[in-house]
Amino acid sequence: MEINSTRERLAGSKSLQAGLLAAFVVVTSGAVYLMDKSVLAFLLLLGSLLLLYYTGFSNGIKWASAGILLLLVIPFAASGGSSHEAYMEVAAQCGIYVAMALGLNIVVGFAGLLDMGFVAFFAVGAYTYGIFATAQANNFIPGSLFPLPGGSFWIFILLGGFMAGIFGILLGLPVLRVKGDYLAIVTLGFGEIIRIIFNNMEKPINITNGAMGLSSIQPPDLFGFKFTFPHQFYFIVIGILAVVIFAVRRLEHSRLGRSWKAVRENEIAAQSMGIPLIRTKLTAFAIGASFSGMMGVVFAAKQTFIDPTSFTLVESTTILVMVVLGGMGSVPGVILGASLVTILNLQVLTELTSALNALSNNGYIGIPTALSPSKMQRLIFGLILILFAIFRPNGLIRARNRKVSLESVAGSGVYPAPAGRAAIRK
Amino acid sequence: MNDILHTLPQVLIDGLALGAIYAVVALGYTMVYGILELINFAHGEIFMTGAFVGTAVLLAAQGTGLAASLPPWLFYLLIMLIAMMFTGALGVGIERVAYRPLRKAPKLISLIAAFGVSFVLQDVVRFIAELRTGNYIVSSSSLYGERMSLPASSISSLFGDATVKTNTLIILGAALLLMVALDRFVNRSKWGVAMRAVAQDRETASLMSINVNKVIVLTFFIGSALGGATGVLFAQQYGTIDPYIGFILGMKAFTAAVLGGIGNIRGAMFGGFVIGILEMFASSNLGTLTGGSFGAEYKDVFAFSILIIVLIFKPEGLFGRAVKEKV
């Protein structure tokens, strides 16, 4: 009873919400700034974005506040201690995965096509930049034009997305004609195949440098300013992410977004409404893949080294888990899911592992290394997939239809206009 | 060209052994798909679990000296039976826990759950293996590891001699036996008829007082037991196993099932042998055929290309059954 009335008061008053949120941000960012390394404080600070989502403000205010949090508050708070780069690394990785998960969400969530080899497109993006931003390309292009200067990075973001999109279409063309459930296994295979090919393409012509990978990838360069640290990449990631989120929101409620969902809900009815099945699915594949490819370019530049081990089945599954956990088809859900899983992977599991190791080193408890949490990804991801499929198939934040206001649709005029068919055909 | 002919006898023998393994694993995919229209991603992991259970029993028995007191063939049979019971029960459990609650859910959701199950199994087996042996890659001794020579050169001087492990013959024999037994069971027995009825039309079958749940449980048991038995044969043949062998192997077995026409038991057997022999051929000859550009490391790519080609040109498989959706 008491709780309910408090909740109602909170829901009713925007100034109260704003006050509480501001206080929360001040406390957590202060904690992050002052303490040397506190994963918990950093997580809570990121959590303020989730709180923001649940406030009752208009979308414009929410986006503006999120922008301030992401561009000013978080980078500043993290800069306080020695863990600055570690925090920003996590935040940048989060952004990369959010963009990829949003890409996969187009394929799985909107169009209902299960792609289990999604990391392949990330790899295509990463190698597109990696090959030309190192001396590698000299092996198959005469002259010594390479590595390209870091200024080319900005063009490569688009190029990586484009290449990944092409691969998406190449894979989709044969496969999307057959029944849906084969798609899952074919994409699963494709993910492995791309890895095997990148792993072996050092002969007959050395294109990918095989298992050795590509190192010393050129850092991005903007009018002489070189991006080398995670806190610098963070801003690139946020920039691309903003574009991706913007595009996804636009697409979701467009003619194309509706055809994706229609194909997902009922292929036969969708066709009978004039929607071309294969082309619609291919667009989903290509657009989803291109998000992944763009972030692949950023990843390659940030790591300065890539090899095929970064692009395994576990990576593909990680992205799928993000989408399923957050809520298939739900943009805020997928953003949340991707952030949670990235943080789980990079922070929680590693922290737990080192804590347990410390305990067993001190002889308190004996945890065999087989059970170390950072090795348990498969188990954790598997369980999330099973449990969410059975108990919460809509994920943490369920996808909702956009409600439109009556005023915006109930304009003047009745159907059909008096002149009959001639009039409705115009 | 001469090289290819020279190695052909060995390629054929190794291909048959591998193909037999694919064929029996493919049966599990095809049976479950026939009945539930679900790709049981976990089937590759059930095969892998069978390999581990068999190896564990073998190592345990050798440790206690029990193994020495039994004739090897009986011991082999016993290991296989234990692994089959274990994986059969595992398959039934998976169906009960993860698939049955989702029988009416969209296909996408069941596929996600199936995929989750396969990940969980990989890690659970890894835990146990790593806890017991300190390493998740496990080697086992072979009961019938001795080799004999097959003088193929006496047929034609173009051929080279091949060597055959005794275990290869066991694999072929066991696989054929299992496949014939399954074929007879499905086509002759009362339960087999029920199975085919449920595969045709679940609702009508239940109206004909067939207990659909029982049939599905039985299907999972048999399919998984076959997978487990193959796991034991595999471990005996190749000696080293790890928790991730089920993934690629399962995918190739699935390719075999698609090639033979998914839902079609005899087709799956045929598909298995075709894939096995093609893969062995590719892995020993790709290098020669492409002048050294592409080697055996592309054998998985090759198998995968077959899957794509079949899906493009003959999605219903070589002996497929017509699938039509009710509109």
Added chain:
Amino acid sequence: MAILTVASLKKRFGGLVAVNGVDYSFPSGEISAVIGPNGAGKTTFFNLITGIYVPDGGRIELDGKSLVRVKPHVIAKLGIARTFQNIRLFGSMSVLENVMVGMHIHLKSGTPGTILGWGKVRHEEQEARRKAYRLLQYVGLERHFNEEASSLPYGAQRKLEVARALAVQPKVLLLDEPAAGMNPRETAELTALIRRMQRELELTIILIEHDMKLVMQLAEHILVLDHGEKIAEGGPAAIRNNPKVIEAYLGKNAVEEGVMA
């Protein structure tokens, strides 16, 4: 004048011949009905016309243009829209969005324009929403425009299918058992709606229906199928008294007694 013609149309499923050599011409701007006992091949007939099945033989022509081997989405563009016997709505989308999917072929926004959010695209979307709402008003569902399609009651779902098909702006509208599962009041509303659509939108309407009262009230032309073959055609009065039709529906004995609603 005929708008849609089929000639010696044939479709086989394995050993079963679902449609066997049917010839018929549907007159333009009028209401026709396809009737027949269960399993007579009526829905298969619709699926052949809308391109979901490819015929094993025969011709299908819309305004003299062949529809054989034409993809379903192209057939929609050529001017045939339909509803489904087992309702096939886009369940988790809103009622308004369902109708907007039907407008797909009449909207022009491409991917780049959508992402960049050009004014033209926004304007088109706004217009599409308005028009979809008017269509909902036309079938009497405007109150539900923001609801999820799957949450609608059964009768309303059937109406939504009609609104969605109208959004395609077809020349020919195929209704597959539009009154199935409706109560008498809803059926009466539907009857009025069908007649209104024919008159006001100048549509050619072809319906499959088991409710003989509705068929006899609405249809000017009736095609009777049994076991995939045409056993009769003609106006309602002729069909009502055709002994072959009565036999197909009620068995041989009924013919002597001469009963049929």
